[in-house]
Amino acid sequence: MIKKILLTVIIGLTGFLLVSCSKEKMKPVEDSLVPYIDDEWVAVWADEFNGTELDMNKWTYEIDGNGGGNNELQYYTNKNTLVNNGTLKIIAKKENISGRQYSSSRIVTKYKGDFKYGRIVASAKMPSGKGTWPAIWMMPTNSKYGVWPNSGEIDIMEYVGYDPNVFHTSIHTKKYNHMLGTQQTYKKNVANAETEFHTFEIIWEPGKIESFVNGEKYGTFKYTSAYNQEVESKDAFPFDQEFFLIMNLAIGGSWGGAQGVDDNIFPATFEIDYIRVYQKDYNYYDSEKPSDIKNLRQSTRLQNSIFWNEATDDMGVSYYNIYVDGILHTTSELSQVVLKDLDKGLEYSIEVEAVDFVGNKSSKSEPLKFTFK
Numbered sequence: 001m002i003k004k005i006l007l008t009v010i011i012g013l014t015g016f017l018l019v020s021c022s023k024e025k026m027k028p029v030e031d032s033l034v035p036y037i038d039d040e041w042v043a044v045w046a047d048e049f050n051g052t053e054l055d056m057n058k059w060t061y062e063i064d065g066n067g068g069g070n071n072e073l074q075y076y077t078n079k080n081t082l083v084n085n086g087t088l089k090i091i092a093k094k095e096n097i098s099g100r101q102y103s104s105s106r107i108v109t110k111y112k113g114d115f116k117y118g119r120i121v122a123s124a125k126m127p128s129g130k131g132t133w134p135a136i137w138m139m140p141t142n143s144k145y146g147v148w149p150n151s152g153e154i155d156i157m158e159y160v161g162y163d164p165n166v167f168h169t170s171i172h173t174k175k176y177n178h179m180l181g182t183q184q185t186y187k188k189n190v191a192n193a194e195t196e197f198h199t200f201e202i203i204w205e206p207g208k209i210e211s212f213v214n215g216e217k218y219g220t221f222k223y224t225s226a227y228n229q230e231v232e233s234k235d236a237f238p239f240d241q242e243f244f245l246i247m248n249l250a251i252g253g254s255w256g257g258a259q260g261v262d263d264n265i266f267p268a269t270f271e272i273d274y275i276r277v278y279q280k281d282y283n284y285y286d287s288e289k290p291s292d293i294k295n296l297r298q299s300t301r302l303q304n305s306i307f308w309n310e311a312t313d314d315m316g317v318s319y320y321n322i323y324v325d326g327i328l329h330t331t332s333e334l335s336q337v338v339l340k341d342l343d344k345g346l347e348y349s350i351e352v353e354a355v356d357f358v359g360n361k362s363s364k365s366e367p368l369k370f371t372f373k
């Protein structure tokens with residue numbers, strides 16, 4: 001009897017140890033001077049610019065004089081950067097090059113640093129003068145939902161020299177973009193933008209992107225299915241794919257050049273101290289299942305579309321399972337789905353459950369009776 005109890009204890013203990021071992025903490029990359037934020041965010045990629053040249057394992061120069069789609073005036077070369085004393089300088093110059101009057105650089109992490117969700121923190125000092133337009137931003141690696149703006153754009157920071165000490169953050173999507181005048185933008189005044197370094201940050205999670213300057217939140221872009229009933233969720237918020245980082249200093253263009261270019265400001269320097277990418281250590285910290293799905297209902301504005309109140313969770317909901325007559329039919333990362341591949345005129349029973357990043361599931365919603373059209 002005692003042996004049996006002992007054996008049970010040993011088996012129980014072994015099981016406990018196995019479970020504990022599977023919950024190892026994520027390891028940060030060595031490149032980041034700050035490996036963790038609040039313990040749960042772990043550095044997965046970083047450039048501190050501590051070398052003597054741009055790290056081509058992390059960056060690619062985009063060399064062209066196409067004007068960035070904004071009638072910008074610069075020619076982007078692989079020569080307008082300098083890495084020393086712990087910072088990257090992107091230096092715009094007044095020079096005749098390939099039919100353009102200004103040279104500058106634009107660098108991207110495409111295929112070298114591509115991220116889906118996370119927390120991005122950069123520190124930078126702005127150039128001075130009318131005509132400058134520096135930016136730290138993101139574009140989709142694979143444009144799954146089509147060409148700009150359908151697959152989305154995330155502007156972590158933009159700044160135009162004719163309007164000094166004002167930082168801007170924006171998203172562009174099919175439904176929300178500046179061509180339609182519906183882009184989502186926030187701005188913030190900050191003193192000494194051109195003489196001191198400031199930090200720019202986004203926290204990007206499913207259905208939500210928040211923007212910060214110097215640790216202070218000034219923008220929240222949030223997908224809310226109830227406000228987007230007339231379009232498929234990807235048209236409002238296509239940020240469920242990998243994006244890469246871009247840093248550039250444009251000269252002139254539709255926004256940066258709106259008040260002309262002052263030719264006395266060159267060379268103009270956009271200086272970046274670091275840029276770091278963090279991701280949440282879900283495996284170690286997630287301990288709760290998502291809340292139950294409430295208010296499953298049908299859109300009256302988009303055919304065969306169903307939406308619901310988004311679930312909450314200790315570490316966030318990763319996606320939703322959508323069941324049709326008890327069988328898993330499809331998934332959605334946002335709180336809406338347009339049902340496809342069903343028989344017209346037939347009535348179905350729809351249920352939804354939320355799944356978090358380690359696979360914990362909520363209970364299924366109350367079933368919704370739904371006739372496919």
Ligand SMILES: [Ca+2]
Nearest residue numbers: 048086273274
């Ligand atoms: Ca640095």
Ligand SMILES: [Ca+2]
Nearest residue numbers: 286288315356
């Ligand atoms: Ca959870």
